[in-house]
Amino acid sequence: RDRAFVAETTYDIVRWKRLYAEIAEVKAPFDRDNIWRLFAVWATLKGIKLPDWKYFESTPSRKIKGKFDELSKIRKFKESIPDWLDELGEKELGNDLWTKEIAALNLQADVVLRVNTLQTTKEKLQAELFDLDIETETLPNYPDALKLKERTNVFTTDAFKNGHFEVQDASSQLVAEFLNVQSGMRVVDTCAGAGGKTLHIATLMQNKGQIIALDIYGNKLNELKRRAKRNGAFNIETRAIESTKVIKKLYDKADRVLIDSPCSGLGVLRRNPDAKWKLQPEFIEDIKKTQQEILQQYSRIVKPGGQLVYATCSILPSENQNQVNEFLTSEFGKEFTFVKDKKVWAHESGYDGFYMALLQKK
Structure with a gap:
């Protein structure tokens, strides 16, 4: 229980870092005293009684609550996001949709x-877990x-092992x-990761047919092998993309291709709150170029009459439908x-934000 409390507190403080820092009037990088101040803000807003430690002697509870009410009227503070991300979200999704989505x-x-x-x-499985x-x-x-x-x-259970x-x-x-896979097909998962x-896909194919899992990171494919065995x-079958030869060998060979593309x-x-602080606008610009390159190259693996899914865990149109539209008007894209x-x-x-597009090769 203590471990869960520490984990949830840490996640919460990372998630609301900008808001709490603004209320506590501290700036990153945070020293030990500043971290105690952030914790005091977190506890006060959660209604948790602070211990009688010297760090918390002069915690101004009323001021904290007042400042919270005031800052909650400004989205970038309320949702605790960098200015550039707030501007980008509004530009791409519009004010109303971005406001709802970033809150979720x-x-x-x-x-x-x-x-x-x-x-x-x-x-x-439900019965097996219920017994535990x-x-x-x-x-x-x-x-x-x-859903739990x-x-x-759950990772310590025999059901998982x-x-x-x-x-x-x-x-x-x-x-x-x-x-839209079927048993007996040849399917290529081009950015398989772990x-x-x-x-x-293997379960949907009932273990019949062939799945070729590709990735540029061999260590991720090793993890995939372990998971597949379990x-x-x-x-x-896993193949590390060590050169373009790996891709070229598969041109026109697959009934289905999944491009689960790298993205922002x-x-x-919700599950990676620290990404708000690690992400940079330059990274998003670079990843968009990569997305188009991947679409152009990996789409050639689809055989005539086959299908391709382009998917991301992004909510930005510039990474999603705009990429698909750009591809469809390109030389190779015209075949789809x-x-x-x-x-x-x-x-x-109530779950993660995602995008997926299904394309058919002529």
Whole structure:
């Protein structure tokens, strides 16, 4: 319980760092005294009684609450985000949508599991966890998802060790389904990483057919191999992208291609609150160039009549539909037609922000 309290307090202070620092009248980088001041602001606003320590002797509780009310009228302080990010969000999404979305992205994320249907069923897993006093609930429109009713460490359970589930946000679970895979297909996951979506694709294909998981980071693919073994997913082959030859060998070979593209990660701020402070506008500009390059190159893996999904965990149109539109008007993109896309908003779904577009090769 103490560990959970420390973790949640730390997450909270990181999430609201700008707001708390403004109230405490301290500036980064924070020394020890300043960190105690931030903690005092956090505790006061949470209604938690401060201990009788010298650090908290002159904590001005009324002033803290008054300043909080005053700053809560200004979005960049209320949502505790850098000026540039607030300006970018409003420019791309408009005032109303950005206001709703950034508020939702500051809420604590639920823990959602994806049932590994290669090993068990949703009902069996629910019962297995219930026997361990871990209560879950099903989610309508998310066929393989179970949400924990209370946060707890599920990684120590036999159910996890035996590959009965993976922890995966509900929005992320929509991507593999959007790819429209069938047993026996050849599927290439081009930015597989540690393979959360790759493993989901394997279950949707019922382990029949071939999945080729690519990534530029070999260590991530090693993690994917470990997870695949635990999951009982044996139709996955990993290949590190050490040169363009790896991609060229696959041109026109795949029924389905997933490009789970690198992005700003703005849709997953709830679980990575420190990203607000690490992100820089230059990084977003660079990543947009990378996204287009990846689309241009990896799309050539799709065989005629095959389909491609471009997905990001960003909410910015410039990383999402604008990238798809730019691709479709390019030389290689003209070989594709737009089928459909899906914008997943955190403030509507209650889960991470995501984007996915389905394209068909002529």
